[in-house]
Amino acid sequence: MSTVMKPPAGCGRIAPASSELRAGVEQMRLPDPLGFGTLMAPIMALAYYRDGAWETPRLTALEPLQLAPHAQALHYGQAIFEGMKAYRNLGALFQSPALLFRPYDHASRFNRSAQRLGMPRIDEEVFVETLEQLVAHLDKLVPERLAQSLYLRPAMFGITDHLSVTPSTEYCFVVVATPSDAFFTTPIKAWIERRYSRAGAGGTGNVKAAGNYAASFAAAAPLREQGFHQLLWLDANSRTHLEEFTAMNVFVRWGETLLTPPLSDTILPGITRDSLLALAGPLGLAMQERPIAIDALVEAIGGGADIEVFGCGTGAVIASVEALGDESGLRLPLPAPSVAPLLRKSLLEIHHGLAPAPKGWQWPVGTRKQP
Structure with a gap:
């Protein structure tokens, strides 16, 4: 579909929330610690796509949405x-009290x-302005501490109430917000997933389709009792090379070289991943996007090579891996990280406006001219 969300003629900015x-x-009062994704802001943004056009988004109370039990998204995962x-x-x-990080890249x-997934596009200006307006109304809920944030979750799903296996003709666009800590605040243990596959060639592994994440739940659930936090997925064809974690891209520092698997149709092009590629050079690291063989990695770590492994993503920022495990009984500890904390510090300084960044990375909230 090529339809984009644009405000109707004569429409001004998104209407403000009620008093x-x-x-x-x-x-509202923010708890300490915040956790991740548990405390929801009381205002959300909402818009519907009907009759071939988007309505202008509006700010409304966080409340349940009406959805038919035979709505398309519930049955076919659109x-x-x-x-x-x-x-x-x-x-x-x-001067702005809050900064969005790379909002136009997220819109794209x-x-x-x-x-x-066969859905209508959203005009990027409207997408970003919706986020700005929501954050401006929720300014009190943007946490003050380094690494904390107001996490934003824009979503779209098909709501047409029919069971035919075709794209929906009606959609809901919603943005919810939650004051949160980083997803991981301490080093994690990662399980090398050798049984299931996250994504196959030609599938939806390189986009943020909801079903990509649900497919990991069965594999991950029994591992939590063993202390593992994330699955480290291998390629679907041979299960010999790293692809990514369930909720993060993967990086490996091998000596003075920083490695990450090259993008493909089975790896999500992470915004944080792309940011680290730009930040690695100033730290004196050689950056390579190339396949990483899991057996070679495990052997090198076991042999005492100078290696660290970490994941990166919006929710986690950067999470160092302190141990790898798998179903063969492997329990392999990794040395203390050295580069990941430096990259995390550099990125957080940019997030919070403490250091300059490339154009478009730091987006001040509330600086657009009023109508």
């Missing part, structure tokens, strides 16, 4: 999402996901 909703925000963040501005580079990826 009652704003009062609800003022009354659903996508993005994960992105607004950070408290802690520096002097911008959202549209790539929509296109892959």
Whole structure:
């Protein structure tokens, strides 16, 4: 579909939330610790696509959506999402109280996901302005501490109430927000998944389709009791090379070289991944995008090679791996990380406006001209 969301002629900015909703925000208190994804902001953004056009998004109370039991998304999984963040501005580079990180890159990826699943595109300006307005209304809920954020979850799903195996003709676009810590606040243990596959060639592995994540649940559930936090997926064809974690891209520092698997139609093009590729050079690291053989990696770690493994993503930022395991009984500890903390520090300084960044990475909230 090529239809894009554009405000109707004569329409101004997205209408502000009611005074009652704003009062609800003022009354909220942030707990310590925040956790991740548990405390939901009381305002969300909402828009519907009907009769071949998008309505203008509006801010409304966080409340259940009406959805028919035979809605298309429930049966055929026509659903996508993005994960992105607004950070408290802690520096002097911008006057805005909060900064979105690379919102137009997230908008572009959202549209790539929509296109892959046969959904209507959303105008990127409307997408970003919707986020800005929501964050501006939720400013009190943008945490103050380094690495904390107001996590934003834009999503779209088919709502047409029919069971024919065709794309929906009606859609819901919604953005919810949750004040959160990073997904992982300490090093993690990763399980090398040798039985199941995350994505196959020609599938939806390189977009944020909801079903990509549900497919990992059966494999991950029994591992939590063993202390493992993430699955490390291998390629579907031979199960010999690293692809990514369930919720993060994967990096390996091998000596003075930083490695990550090259993008393909089975690996998500992470916004954080792309950011680290740009930040590695100033730290003096040689950066290579190339296949990484799991057996060679395990053998080298076991032999005492200078190696660290870490994941990166919007939710986690950067998470060092302290141990690898698999069904063969492998329990392989990794040495203390050295580069991952430096990359994390550099990225967080950019997130919070404490350091300059490439154009488009730091997006001040509330700087658009009022109508």
